[in-house]
């Protein structure tokens with residue numbers, strides 16, 4: 001019996017033979033690949049020869065080839081085209097994989113070899129990229145606690161296990177609260193709601209077995225309800241329920257869990273020798289220190305709050321014109337902001353849509369990559385995992401660069417959102433491998449398929465990630481492509497979004513599906529103006545959340561996180577009609593797992609860079625300035641994690657990013 005996942009793939013560009021793989025192949029292939037990887041690791045850890053870069057670090061890089069193959073195919077189909085069997089497999093695989101990788105990072109024999117290399121690194125004659133990979137490998141072990149012994153080692157294991165349990169409980173409590181609450185609406189309560197909100201409310205009612213339409217706490221229903229419902233009493237009830245998620249007392253209350261998580265994180269950081277959990281988390285980031293994060297957030301906070309205060313005054317005036325004599329409250333903001341948006345930016349989505357055809361937008365993203373980096377895209381006819389997938393061979397000067405796969409349409413088997421992943425990452429060691437990169441989106445199908453402007457931005461965003469993978473030019477896979485700091489990884493993607501807004505790109509590619517006429521310039525201007533609408537509010541709710549996240553992890557863990565949250569918000573002068581985007585009891589980014597803990601700032605950090613980096617093109621002579629394009633590839637798109645992110649940015653820009661371009665882009669710059 002031969003498992004197709006474990007064969008050498010004799011397909012064009014060694015793409016996985018999707019037509020030969022069946023779901024029954026995954027579990028046995030994973031077990032074989034895990035066992036193989038385990039024995040490779042054992043061989044490295046127990047080698048008789050003294051440790052060398054080749055027999056330890058390079059051997060680790062080369063290990064796990066089959067595991068990579070199995071997981072890349074599995075996670076591609078599990079995310080983009082799932083079914084009950086794949087969901088079941090995913091549930092089986094995740095604890096197995098977690099145990100496997102934690103076994104490696106706590107392998108003392110392996111660590112002592114890596115550590116011996118680290119201590120003698122000056123004498124090893126390593127090149128800069130090798131030096132970097134050694135540093136990252138060693139740091140990974142240290143951060144996982146591999147150097148701890150005795151009771152400290154045991155305590156670290158306890159802390160990690162407890163944190164995993166608490167993270168899951170936090171998520172489940174939040175889901176339970178979100179599912180439990182709904183508010184029935186009488187037919188009269190639907191007045192003033194647009195059809196799509198009414199439809200969503202009716203569908204939600206059916207799902208909840210209610211007699212009629214309901215409002216639930218799902219973001220896609222509650223947000224439009226708050227935007228459109230003229231009934232202030234209903235908005236207040238719905239908003240208060242939404243704000244109370246995770247803080248309703250009883251079994252599903254998250255407040256004590258948040259406190260315990262923060263205290264365990266602090267203990268974990270201290271065991272590893274860091275002053276605080278924020279210092280521990282930020283060590284691997286471009287920002288590096290809590291102070292740098294605070295500086296960034298505060299330099300955006302003041303102008304954002306000033307804008308929000310001015311907007312609040314205008315909205316309160318509109319409310320009084322409506323005959324409501326009260327202070328503007330959080331349940332009023334979205335409603336009056338929507339009224340104002342309709343009055344000031346009467347953008348008709350239906351009128352706009354025919355100008356954003358999916359195929360033309362794909363062509364636009366390719367055309368920009370050709371002008372900037374000389375890449376060419378030729379359609380490939382190969383079997384993939386779903387008939388909606390399309391593939392292209394990417395070449396430059398006739399040489400193969402990558403395979404790019406686009407899976408653009410929404411379907412029930414695909415998880416929501418949009419993402420980019422490498423089915424195979426670029427590397428030169430142990431042998432050259434060209435990347436296979438996939439963009440997955442959730443656009444509506446149609447003849448022709450039409451996008452909203454936001455969809456078109458998403459397409460450019462994910463393609464920016466794809467370029468980061470496809471143009472990668474490093475030796476070792478562990479630092480290839482998007483394997484960079486979290487607060488740096490969104491730079492290429494968010495930066496690429498700027499090319500969608502370049503007037504010559506839009507006039508060539510945003511053409512009417514029926515008439516072929518380019519988008520009228522006044523319509524285009526409305527689109528661009530609308531993108532800065534209500535930015536005071538959006539920036540304030542985001543920055544407030546990021547500052548609370550930072551404060552939670554910076555000093556000693558607060559005994560009462562809610563008290564700490566209050567103190568932070570008072571300290572910065574939070575406008576009374578705006579709340580945190582995610583308050584503590586439902587701040588899943590921070591408490592559901594470790595991903596964004598003391599890292600919620602990173603969305604804005606990346607935005608500061610993308611605005612500043614695009615300004616470099618504008619300053620140099622335009623969006624397609626060849627010297628800037630080549631510098632972008634040389635210093636950022638090709639370099640992966642081979643250098644510190646700040647050094648890469650300075651190499652591209654000549655300095656670190658400033659916030660001016662961001663404030664201008666968000667419409668928050670002082671006049």
Ligand SMILES: [Zn+2]
Nearest residue numbers: 461465490493
């Ligand atoms: Zn992204």
